[in-house]
Structure formats: C-alpha cells, structure tokens
Amino acid sequence: MSNLPNPRYFIPAVALMTLFIASLAASLARAEEYSDTQIVRAIWHTEGGQKAQFAYGIRSIKYKDIAEARKICYNTVRNNRRRYAQYGHKQYPDYLSFLASRYCPVKGKLSKREKQVNKFWLKNLLYFLAKGEKC
Numbered sequence: 001m002s003n004l005p006n007p008r009y010f011i012p013a014v015a016l017m018t019l020f021i022a023s024l025a026a027s028l029a030r031a032e033e034y035s036d037t038q039i040v041r042a043i044w045h046t047e048g049g050q051k052a053q054f055a056y057g058i059r060s061i062k063y064k065d066i067a068e069a070r071k072i073c074y075n076t077v078r079n080n081r082r083r084y085a086q087y088g089h090k091q092y093p094d095y096l097s098f099l100a101s102r103y104c105p106v107k108g109k110l111s112k113r114e115k116q117v118n119k120f121w122l123k124n125l126l127y128f129l130a131k132g133e134k135c
Helices: 007-029 036-046 066-086 095-103 112-118 121-134
Strands: none
Touching: 036 066, 036 095, 036 121, 066 095, 095 121
C-alpha cells in the first residue's frame, strides 16, 4: 500500500487549491486600485457596521459620533498609504496587508481572543471590497 494520494482525488484538489491561490493573489494585486473611501466603507462593514460596539473599530481614540470615527478611519487609511509607500512595501506584499498589520494586528500585546479574531480581518475586508457598492 502506497502513502501517495489517490491521483483521482489529488489532481482535482490541486487544481482547486491553485484556483483559490490565484484568485486571492489577484484580489491582493488589485488592492491598490481601491480608493480610500471604498476601503473606509469596507472597514465599516468589516468592523460590524451599525451593530459595532466601536464605530469603524476605533478603540484607541475617543470620538463623539460616527462621523468623527469615520474621519479617524479615513485619516488612518490615507496616512498608512503614505507609510506603505515609504517603508511598508519592504515588509508587506501589498498595501492592504500593511494596513491590516496596523489597523488590526495579530502580533504584539493582544489577548489570545483578539489575535484569533484579528487574523480574519483582512479576509473580511477583501470580501467587502469585492462586494463594492452592494455592501
């Protein structure tokens, strides 16, 4: 009995995995094509929208209302575009990965629960960006 996978199942699995990786790479490659406004809108939905405890996921800065939270989020997106161009591109493959590392980190002084939740942030953001105006 061989330890090799059955070719009848192995080839379709490899094909599916290749398609998945290619589609993920394509979405990441297009990440810079999104406007700051589109990214802010996707962050709104990623962070829970109207049901969120913290509007736009803003927890580190006090704000008086959703409009102010949106402005803080927008400034974060804009400023991190500049930071990515200056130095972030050396460590991250694309702008949105860099933004995720700043906006919703998975490393550092975080609880186990925060790390667990934060690791899905970029995937969720990409989902809402792909939905575009529909979200």
